[in-house]
Amino acid sequence: MSSGTEQDEDRFRRAYTENFESLLAYALRRVSHPEDAADVVAETFLVAWRRRQDIPVVGEARLWLYGVARRVLANHHRGGVRRQRLGERLRQQIAVSVPDPGSAVPEQLAVRAALAGLPEVDREVLMLTVWEGLEPHQVAAVLGVSPAAVRTRLSRARARLRGLVGDAPGPPGHVLDVLTASTGKED
Template sequence: MNTPDEQRFTELYRAHHAAVDAYVRRRSDGAHAVDDVVAEVFLTAWRRLEEIPRGAVLPWLYATARRVLANARRADQRRGNLAEAAARHGRHHVDDPADGVAGSLAVAAAFDALGEQDQEVLRLTLWEELPARHAAKVLGCTTATFHVRLHRARTRLRQRLTTTGTASAPRALTTLGRADA
């Protein structure tokens, strides 16, 4: 027979696994094992089940996923630094041709040029479609602060798109102008 904690966790997992998986996939650059990150998020949820607010489960899971991904990126960076140091002692570095593909699209290039904080604010709003109050919880700030960050991120992205002068910029600017959640 399942305990109340097991039942709550099972319901939480069933209700939010797909959303967390999508959140991680959209932020994964291929270097991270998505399934491992998602598993780590739900392991943390199980361990800290009592700390999860009942009315804001998904923002709590997104915030946890964000931290797990950050930890994975730091570990990748350390491994990359080690590999780079080893490469300096004998091998030549070969650039990956896939790196230039994203840069050929104006919106992707402009987005990539933004800082991590601006990118995350836009991802939470446009990709995850979170209301501002939930996105603020993911980032650990107030709703008012989130609105300011969103406004600034949109402004910086618009500036980058208009300076490129490409045909895709007006369509992207229209998408950015939509009302806040």
């Protein structure tokens, strides 16, 4: 290792040790969430490591690091604005294309309660088939049983679920509609 590289690494270590707390306080005062401040400080020191040969030798390291942190914060804020705009566009698209999930809440609660009342193996077969979208041979591989056993368990589990949710709101046979609402899959 050359002495220039050693000096650069020592300069970085010193700058880190002497300025970490100040930079964290600087960032905390300029962001909304503490975890964002931690990200800003981490990114600032990443830049400092990459440019360790540019860190001033005496007395100016803190000011140099503040300059780096200021640019990192500007990028952070620009990224936040972009994320907000993207989030707003996605919310508008979702509002137009996805029905209100609140309308199915009573049925979903009834189905979840019924699922909790099923034996674990029945519940797992149903959930792997309906919610994870697995075929019987795939469920068989996950559970370590034969596809025929999965089909039998699946039939039994669906019958038990219908029995448990027989008095749930909605038309008869509505149970599997609610259960499959998130995947669009049916038998």
